[in-house]
Each structure stands twice: as C-alpha cells, then as structure tokens.
Amino acid sequence: MSAGRPEGRYGEDVFPPGQAGEGERIDFGALAYDDVTMARLRALGAGPGWSCLDVGAGTGTVARRLLDEAGVAGVLAVDRDVRFLAARPGLEVLRADVTGPDFLPGRRFRLVHARFVLMHLPERERVLAALADHVEPGGVLVVSDAVDLTSDRAPGDPYAVAMRAMWEGLRATIGTDVSGVPSYPRLLRAAGLLPVAAEMHVPPLVPGSPISRFWADTWERGRAAMLGTGLLDDAGIDAAVRYLRSRECAALSAGMLTAWGWKPGETPSG
Numbered sequence: 001m002s003a004g005r006p007e008g009r010y011g012e013d014v015f016p017p018g019q020a021g022e023g024e025r026i027d028f029g030a031l032a033y034d035d036v037t038m039a040r041l042r043a044l045g046a047g048p049g050w051s052c053l054d055v056g057a058g059t060g061t062v063a064r065r066l067l068d069e070a071g072v073a074g075v076l077a078v079d080r081d082v083r084f085l086a087a088r089p090g091l092e093v094l095r096a097d098v099t100g101p102d103f104l105p106g107r108r109f110r111l112v113h114a115r116f117v118l119m120h121l122p123e124r125e126r127v128l129a130a131l132a133d134h135v136e137p138g139g140v141l142v143v144s145d146a147v148d149l150t151s152d153r154a155p156g157d158p159y160a161v162a163m164r165a166m167w168e169g170l171r172a173t174i175g176t177d178v179s180g181v182p183s184y185p186r187l188l189r190a191a192g193l194l195p196v197a198a199e200m201h202v203p204p205l206v207p208g209s210p211i212s213r214f215w216a217d218t219w220e221r222g223r224a225a226m227l228g229t230g231l232l233d234d235a236g237i238d239a240a241v242r243y244l245r246s247r248e249c250a251a252l253s254a255g256m257l258t259a260w261g262w263k264p265g266e267t268p269s270g
C-alpha cells in the first residue's frame with residue numbers, strides 16, 4: 001500500500017462477490033434499508049414514466065422494487081460485477097466501473113440512485129459529479145451512504161471497538177470513508193443540483209434482525225482488514241458478534257444518510 005491512497009478496491013481486496021455468502025450479506029443490508037429507500041424514492045415522485053439508473057446495484061432489490069412497486073418505465077442496473085443481477089423486461093443490466101472515464105456515454109435518467117457505493121470509492125467527489133451529469137433536466141440524483149454513530153464515551157464496548165476497526169480497516173485497504181457523508185448535500189449543490197435535502201435512518205439493532213446479521217457478516221468478511229488496524233484481535237471480533245446477538249446489545253447501528261438534489265430544468269412530460 002502507498003503512504004497516501006490505498007491501492008485496494010471494493011470487490012477485490014475486501015467483499016469479493018465470488019466468496020460464498022456475499023449475495024446474502026448484501027441482501028441483509030437491503031432488507032434493513034429497502035423500505036426506507038423506496039419510501040424516499042416514491043416521495044420524490046419515482047413512478048410511471050420514470051427512467052432510472054441504479055449504480056452499484058448489488059443484488060438488484062431496489063431496481064426490482066422500482067419496477068414492481070413504483071411502476072417506473074425502466075431501470076438500468078450497473079455494477080462492476082453483475083453476477084447477482086438478472087435482466088428482465090424493464091430491467092437492463094450493465095457491467096461497468098463507475099470510476100471509469102465516461103462510464104455511460106450519452107445516457108440521462110429521471111432518477112439516478114447510488115446506495116452504499118460512493119463511500120467505498122476514493123474518487124467519490126468526481127463520481128458524484130459524473131452521476132449528476134447523467135440526470136436529465138427536472139430529474140433527481142439520490143445518494144445514500146453510512147454514517148458512523150459510535151461514541152467515544154464507550155471505549156471498552158466490544159461493538160464500538162469492532163465498528164471503529166471496521167471503518168479504519170476499510171479505509172486503509174480500499175479507501176472507504178464515511179466521515180464525509182454528512183457533506184453530501186453540499187457536494188450535490190456543488191454539482192449544480194438545486195434544491196438539495198437529506199435525511200437519516202438508523203435501523204434498530206435487535207438481535208437476529210437483518211441489520212445485526214449484516215454487521216456480523218461484514219465483520220467476518222472484513223476480518224483481515226480489521227485485524228490489520230491493531231485495534232482488536234480475533235477474540236475481540238468474536239466478542240462483538242456475541243454482543244450483537246445478545247439481549248445485552250445497547251448500541252446504535254451506523255445510520256443511512258440519504259441526500260438528494262434536483263437538476264434544474266423542465267420536468268419532462270409523461
């Protein structure tokens with residue numbers, strides 16, 4: 001690794017999609033957040049006639065719900081790895097790297113959506129500006145990412161230590177950074193969108209819930225990166241998983257901040 005920017009990448013050095021159970025891990029996250037995401041997208045108007053782009057679509061849960069529940073006209077689901085995505089009427093699947101230059105030449109959408117993707121990309125500000133270019137006049141860009149809510153007031157808490165090691169380990173290996181997520185409204189404004197707004201959702205850490213299972217799976221898969229921080233050892237990760245599964249758990253999940261901004265211009269009819 002260079003002294004400055006990490007050389008690792010999502011899907012290669014951490015969270016490889018070919019590793020057994022990676023689709024299930026993404027689905028646990030989707031189960032925890034999809035209802036909130038869909039409520040927001042529908043409140044913004046996603047519905048019949050809308051063309052949509054879902055970037056880093058993962059297992060495609062949002063893309064499918066946009067079609068099945070919101071009744072949008074079509075969704076293009078883009079991911080670096082499309083093994084969990086199956087095309088069907090209305091759902092186009094494209095394997096592409098959003099950090100590449102001009103990753104989707106000439107295409108514009110009423111809705112551009114990216115959830116839990118930008119935070120993993122060291123070039124997130126440039127990618128966010130590129131995503132704004134893919135929004136048609138009158139359309140909306142919606143980005144969601146995690147906000148760390150662990151507190152320094154619980155230094156010995158196994159959950160807080162594991163969370164800290166996870167964020168620090170992911171930052172060192174692939175450049176994940178959630179510290180800038182609260183700045184997303186400002187970044188959307190800087191990308192020429194107006195007006196912008198944001199909200200946050202924190203799913204309850206109930207033992208056995210999708211979000212609790214998501215974090216336990218994420219720590220399992222990110223174990224090497226977490227151990228590399230020196231903040232904890234294997235026993236520390238195991239203790240944090242036991243804590244998550246127990247009724248003693250009294251911690252806050254990371255929240256999901258969703259920010260959106262409108263592309264100035266006429267809303268197309270239809």
Ligand SMILES: C[S@@+](CC[C@H](N)C(=O)[O-])C[C@H]1O[C@@H](n2cnc3c(N)ncnc32)[C@H](O)[C@@H]1O
Nearest residue numbers: 010030056057058079080097098099115116117
């Ligand atoms: C944490 S998952 C989120 C999946 C989905 N958006 C969700 O919220 O359920 C991150 C997704 O982004 C994809 N991804 C990561 N880096 C990417 C890149 N440079 N270009 C395209 N997709 C990328 C990964 O392959 C993975 O499917």
